[in-house]
Amino acid sequence: MIDWLESTGLAEHLRRSRWTYPLVSAGHLLGIAVLLGALVPMQVQRLRGLDPMVRVLRPYAIAGLALAAGCGVLLFMTRAEDYLANPAFQAKLALLAIALAHATWYLRLDVLPKRATAVSLLLWLGVLGAGRMIAFA
Amino acid sequence: MTLTRRSLLTALIALPALPAFAHHGWRWTDDGEFELTGRITAAQLGNPHGILTVEANGEVWTVEVGQPWRNEQAGVTDAMLAPGGDITVRGHRAADPAQLVVKAERLLIGGQTYDLYPDRS
Numbered sequence: 001m002i003d004w005l006e007s008t009g010l011a012e013h014l015r016r017s018r019w020t021y022p023l024v025s026a027g028h029l030l031g032i033a034v035l036l037g038a039l040v041p042m043q044v045q046r047l048r049g050l051d052p053m054v055r056v057l058r059p060y061a062i063a064g065l066a067l068a069a070g071c072g073v074l075l076f077m078t079r080a081e082d083y084l085a086n087p088a089f090q091a092k093l094a095l096l097a098i099a100l101a102h103a104t105w106y107l108r109l110d111v112l113p114k115r116a117t118a119v120s121l122l123l124w125l126g127v128l129g130a131g132r133m134i135a136f137a
Numbered sequence: 138m139t140l141t142r143r144s145l146l147t148a149l150i151a152l153p154a155l156p157a158f159a160h161h162g163w164r165w166t167d168d169g170e171f172e173l174t175g176r177i178t179a180a181q182l183g184n185p186h187g188i189l190t191v192e193a194n195g196e197v198w199t200v201e202v203g204q205p206w207r208n209e210q211a212g213v214t215d216a217m218l219a220p221g222g223d224i225t226v227r228g229h230r231a232a233d234p235a236q237l238v239v240k241a242e243r244l245l246i247g248g249q250t251y252d253l254y255p256d257r258s
Contacts, residue, residue, distance in 0.1 A: 014184065015182075015183035015184050015205070016183060016184070016205045017184065017205075018204075018205070018206035021184035021185065022184075022185075025185070078183065078184065079183075
């Protein structure tokens with residue numbers, strides 16, 4: 001499965017391309033920027049007891065997540081085996097799974113408890129931090 | 138929360154171990170020209186960075202070569218960088234003498250010179 005993913009024409013193209021890979025990499029960063037750019041103010045507003053502007057910010061968070069995840073899969077397939085063996089990548093995936101489960105669980109509540117808000121913030125920042133460490137692990 | 142903390146710790150513990158990650162630019166390298174001759178024992182080519190492991194004088198060196206477009210522009214094929222081949226690398230080594238890392242400007246393979254950075258002397 002992993003071998004197959006790495007051997008697809010798309011993975012091969014991404015590994016060899018001059019422009020596609022950096023563009024996909026930029027798309028991944030843009031997705032992260034939009035996700036956290038929406039999520040951080042939303043959760044900080046909640047922690048301060050102010051209007052989190054969920055109606056405005058949540059769609060951006062979800063769109064950013066979709067872009068980051070889509071581009072992330074493309075980056076992953078260029079070196080799937082290496083990434084799976086990378087401890088920072090493993091930590092990132094674990095944190096991402098917890099963050100997604102946490103978000104899904106609380107999605108139906110409009111008023112988020114402060115504790116859950118802080119956990120959400122820490123989880124997503126943890127995903128960011130672990131993701132950055134992939135290149136250094 | 139405990140699980141979160143543990144995963145965060147895992148990510149942090151991974152921090153001090155910095156083996157073969159590639160560097161941007163040249164600021165991290167020593168200014169003096171450096172040459173290394175040895176045998177390629179491993180090659181990880183492709184985006185975002187091309188990295189060779191080269192055994193030279195009983196030491197294991199990490200050699201940063203180009204991305205595919207740069208290698209191609211210099212006339213270097215993946216086959217030339219395959220493990221088992223002999224290579225001479227000219228470029229700059231890490232300024233930190235403890236690091237056996239060199240970023241290549243030119244590669245000598247089979248008596249032929251390939252210029253990865255024609256703009257750099």
